[in-house]
Amino acid sequence: MAESADPPQMRWWGWGDPAHPGGLPAHVLGFLAEAVGLAEQPRPAVALSRVRLPAPALGETALGALREIVGEDGMREDHAARVLHAAGKGYPDLVRLRAGEPDGAPDAVLYPATHEHVRGVLEACTARGIAVVPFGGGTSVVGGVAPLRGEHQGVLALDMGRMGALHALDRTSLTVHVGAGVRAPTLERHLAAGGLTLGHFPQSFEYVSLGGCAATRSAGQASTGYGSIEKMVLGMRFAAPSGDIALKALPASAAGPSLRQLLIGSEGTLGVISELSLRVRPAPAERVYEGVFFEDFTAGVEAMRALAQEHAAPDVARLSDEPETRMSLALAGAGGLKGRLGRVYLGLRGYGGGCLAILGFEGAREEVATRRGRALELVRRGGGLPVGRSPGEVWRRGRFSAPYLRDELLTHGVMVETLETATQWSNVPKLHREVGRAIGEELSACGTPGLVMCHVSHLYESGASLYFTFVARVREEDPIGQWRTVKEAASRAIVDGEGTITHHHAIGRDHARWMSREIGGQGVAALAALKSELDPRGIMNPGKLLALSSRL
Numbered sequence: 114m115a116e117s118a119d120p121p122q123m124r125w126w127g128w129g130d131p132a133h134p135g136g137l138p139a140h141v142l143g144f145l146a147e148a149v150g151l152a153e154q155p156r157p158a159v160a161l162s163r164v165r166l167p168a169p170a171l172g173e174t175a176l177g178a179l180r181e182i183v184g185e186d187g188m189r190e191d192h193a194a195r196v197l198h199a200a201g202k203g204y205p206d207l208v209r210l211r212a213g214e215p216d217g218a219p220d221a222v223l224y225p226a227t228h229e230h231v232r233g234v235l236e237a238c239t240a241r242g243i244a245v246v247p248f249g250g251g252t253s254v255v256g257g258v259a260p261l262r263g264e265h266q267g268v269l270a271l272d273m274g275r276m277g278a279l280h281a282l283d284r285t286s287l288t289v290h291v292g293a294g295v296r297a298p299t300l301e302r303h304l305a306a307g308g309l310t311l312g313h314f315p316q317s318f319e320y321v322s323l324g325g326c327a328a329t330r331s332a333g334q335a336s337t338g339y340g341s342i343e344k345m346v347l348g349m350r351f352a353a354p355s356g357d358i359a360l361k362a363l364p365a366s367a368a369g370p371s372l373r374q375l376l377i378g379s380e381g382t383l384g385v386i387s388e389l390s391l392r393v394r395p396a397p398a399e400r401v402y403e404g405v406f407f408e409d410f411t412a413g414v415e416a417m418r419a420l421a422q423e424h425a426a427p428d429v430a431r432l433s434d435e436p437e438t439r440m441s442l443a444l445a446g447a448g449g450l451k452g453r454l455g456r457v458y459l460g461l462r463g464y465g466g467g468c469l470a471i472l473g474f475e476g477a478r479e480e481v482a483t484r485r486g487r488a489l490e491l492v493r494r495g496g497g498l499p500v501g502r503s504p505g506e507v508w509r510r511g512r513f514s515a516p517y518l519r520d521e522l523l524t525h526g527v528m529v530e531t532l533e534t535a536t537q538w539s540n541v542p543k544l545h546r547e548v549g550r551a552i553g554e555e556l557s558a559c560g561t562p563g564l565v566m567c568h569v570s571h572l573y574e575s576g577a578s579l580y581f582t583f584v585a586r587v588r589e590e591d592p593i594g595q596w597r598t599v600k601e602a603a604s605r606a607i608v609d610g611e612g613t614i615t616h617h618h619a620i621g622r623d624h625a626r627w628m629s630r631e632i633g634g635q636g637v638a639a640l641a642a643l644k645s646e647l648d649p650r651g652i653m654n655p656g657k658l659l660a661l662s663s664r665l
């Protein structure tokens with residue numbers, strides 16, 4: 114059953130397939146010009162050859178020793194490979210890459226093909242004092258793959274792309290055992306051939322590796338139904354600098370604190386996940402995605418809570434607030450969603466504004482019919498107006514396309530950034546207000562007033578995630594400073610407002626300073642003690658997760 118597809122190509126300066134056609138429709142440009150303003154001239158990325166990288170710090174002795182471990186075809190030191198591994202896909206990463214000035218680069222990129230290669234690399238790097246940054250799909254939006262060397266003489270990216278084998282499928286137990294570098298689409302394709310699915314569909318689905326998802330505690334768009342990755346990982350093989358850990362695939366265990374859950378979310382700072390055992394499910398025979406309008410956000414939030422607490426939640430549930438609903442309709446354009454929904458949106462039942470929710474149900478035909486019937490009954494009781502399948506289908510078809518839009522907006526001098534949190538239902542309205550206000554005020558203070566939008570998604574019985582998107586003119590003279598000050602204001606509003614600093618994007622470099630607000634000083638010390646045991650020389654992904662953490 115061994116299969117390992119080549120990792121897909123990725124634009125070095127942005128998102129996705131290099132062959133993806135660019136450009137924005139005129140109505141979108143018109144909307145943005147009016148809402149936030151556009152740059153006078155498009156601003157494309159510089160040519161790849163003009164990207165400036167620091168001179169490699171590692172000499173031939175160190176590189177030769179590493180090449181011996183991974184083989185000739187397991188190492189690259191060329192300009193293109195270093196650029197591709199110089200950053201993830203967060204907003205500041207893209208701003209820097211497009212300008213040809215990434216924040217550092219790995220000295221070389223290693224491509225291990227086996228667990229034993231990984232072990233050899235970690236031992237050699239420990240002995241020589243070389244930092245190692247595990248690199249899955251490279252889609253981190255929190256600086257998780259930033260090539261920071263810390264105190265060390267050099268830094269390597271450890272690209273897991275050659276470790277994507279599909280080792281075994283246990284149809285009786287509904288589990289699959291894979292190499293941690295396997296890309297999500299490769300795994301889904303393979304499972305689909307046998308009538309199965311993992312059900313993990315982050316917006317970055319097309320490029321993520323399952324090891325990266327596990328290392329970041331990722332949540333897919335359908336996590337309300339399928340659960341987030343932490344519920345899917347049953348076992349793993351893990352290589353830490355000080356030794357290996359093998360956790361067998363188990364449905365549950367009471368053997369002390371969960372080491373699995375400590376390694377899930379460890380973000381490459383403790384070691385490398387080399388293999389994973391994952392729970393899978395039968396592929397759904399039926400998929401129904403549809404739209405529901407609510408008079409306002411408050412009514413929509415109450416309906417989402419009822420769905421979660423009365424066990425009628427759809428697999429995908431996303432409730433946009435008023436600004437996000439307006440933006441979605443504007444982007445869909447007169448011929449699309451807006452045209453079909455315009456009458457409902459503007460007229461029916463006297464709704465003058467309103468909020469759109471997308472509900473997606475997946476499963477066996479009868480089970481979907483029963484659950485959907487119950488859900489729509491609750492939605493109607495909460496004042497919701499079902500508006501049919503077309504908004505749901507529009508959303509489903511475009512569910513992985515927003516990242517391409519971000520590149521186009523940057524070309525036109527428009528910043529678009531997202532951040533997320535989660536909180537209890539009783540706190541959702543207040544946190545929504547306060548984080549939105551903090552972002553809006555800080556954008557205005559930067560002289561670039563913008564649009565701030567949010568949706569509720571990932572429903573739980575006790576609460577939900579809030580996902581914010583903001584759009585503004587890029588402050589040309591200091592785009593990174595602009596981003597940093599807005600991010601700081603939003604993060605402070607989140608932790609002051611009792612939200613988590615991240616529901617699924619992880620900590621990485623950008624959120625590390627907020628960790629002590631999240632888990633307390635003693636909590637940080639406990640994780641640091643684990644790191645000292647597994648990675649005594651601190652070579653694993655320096656500057657992430659626990660770094661810079663202070664009492665804020």
Ligand SMILES: Cc1cc2nc3c(=O)[nH]c(=O)nc-3n(C[C@H](O)[C@H](O)[C@H](O)COP(=O)(O)OP(=O)(O)OC[C@H]3O[C@@H](n4cnc5c(N)ncnc54)[C@H](O)[C@@H]3O)c2cc1C
Nearest residue numbers: 249250251252253257315316322324325326331332381386
């Ligand atoms: C446009 C866009 C949309 C996104 N949407 C979502 C979303 O819907 N849900 C969501 O959860 N996230 C989302 N993300 C964030 C990102 O895709 C996730 O964090 C994802 O899980 C990262 O997977 P990756 O394979 O790309 O990991 P990488 O970005 O390569 O690495 C992420 C972190 O994990 C570590 N790591 C990677 N592989 C391993 C390994 N084998 N062993 C140990 N450590 C490892 C890295 O060192 C790094 O710290 C989005 C990102 C983008 C750019």
